Amino acid sequence: MPIQKFRSVEEMNAAPIRVVAAGNAFERFARHCGRFRLIYPRTYPRGVFRFRSFEEAQAARERHNVGLADHSIFPNAD
Amino acid sequence: MLRAFRAFESEGLEYVLIGATAMGFHGLVRATEDIDLLVRASEQNIERLRQAFRKAYASDPHIDEIQSTDLLGDYPVVRYYPPSGDLFFDVMTRIGEVASFDTVEAEVKEVEGIHVRVATPEALYLLKRDTVRPLDRSDAAALRERFNLKDNK
Numbered sequence: 001m002p003i004q005k006f007r008s009v010e011e012m013n014a015a016p017i018r019v020v021a022a023g024n025a026f027e028r029f030a031r032h033c034g035r036f037r038l039i040y041p042r043t044y045p046r047g048v049f050r051f052r053s054f055e056e057a058q059a060a061r062e063r064h065n066v067g068l069a070d071h072s073i074f075p076n077a078d
Numbered sequence: 079m080l081r082a083f084r085a086f087e088s089e090g091l092e093y094v095l096i097g098a099t100a101m102g103f104h105g106l107v108r109a110t111e112d113i114d115l116l117v118r119a120s121e122q123n124i125e126r127l128r129q130a131f132r133k134a135y136a137s138d139p140h141i142d143e144i145q146s147t148d149l150l151g152d153y154p155v156v157r158y159y160p161p162s163g164d165l166f167f168d169v170m171t172r173i174g175e176v177a178s179f180d181t182v183e184a185e186v187k188e189v190e191g192i193h194v195r196v197a198t199p200e201a202l203y204l205l206k207r208d209t210v211r212p213l214d215r216s217d218a219a220a221l222r223e224r225f226n227l228k229d230n231k
Contacts, residue, residue, distance in 0.1 A: 019105055019106060019107075019220075019224055020105045020107055021105060025102060025103055025104065025105040025107070026102060026103055026187070026189045027189075028102075028107050029099070029102025029103070029107045030079060030080075030102075032102075032107050032108070032109055033079075033102075033109050033110060033111070033165075035109075036109035036111075037111075037164060042111065043163075044159045044163055044166060045159055046140060046159050046161065047140040047143060047158075047159060048140050048141075048143035048144055048156060048157070048158050048159075049156070049157045049159075050148050050153035050155070050156050050157075051153060051154075051155040051156070051157065052152060052153055052154070052155075053154070053155065053174075054154075054155055054168075054170060054173045054174070056155070057155045057157055057168055058211065060157070061112075
């Protein structure tokens, strides 16, 4: 399915996962992430942060993403 | 991303790749910014992790802030933002009370000659199945459909 069409960004984000052949899966994945960074470049802090749980780490990421959400056309990325 | 995997292999880091990057290896492609790693919880392995990051990211001084006393103690999750600015790493020694390097089933994938230890689709499904984030539930549904997984574990 080389082309997918969506009526809205919301509809596009409801179908974020594309299944590709296992043989070149990583290459496709890396290209997809590269496109994402071009479309929606983000600024990260630097350094090391520690968390008491995976959930705590996810919550910190969500807080960071909320601060950027006004510019997001790709909110389903994590 | 590849330079990190290359460094992990050359330093002998004991790890399992989980999360969206692992799904990408299995052919389920969606955008992500982070690399989730479950690493063996030992001081020696945490030192390998630091060495690998130093090799991949030109001795970034922040790497010294990754402490085995944290990862083996009260802070089993450490997030590292390398100077490249294009991604970040979530390094874990355990998830909750059950998931760790020793309990997550993995297989070795090869990309550009680099061997990457990736959680199996079944293991990824088990990790994501009972989480609360809609994105994780969506991932779990995709894994279940793609690999015909059953809820028997």
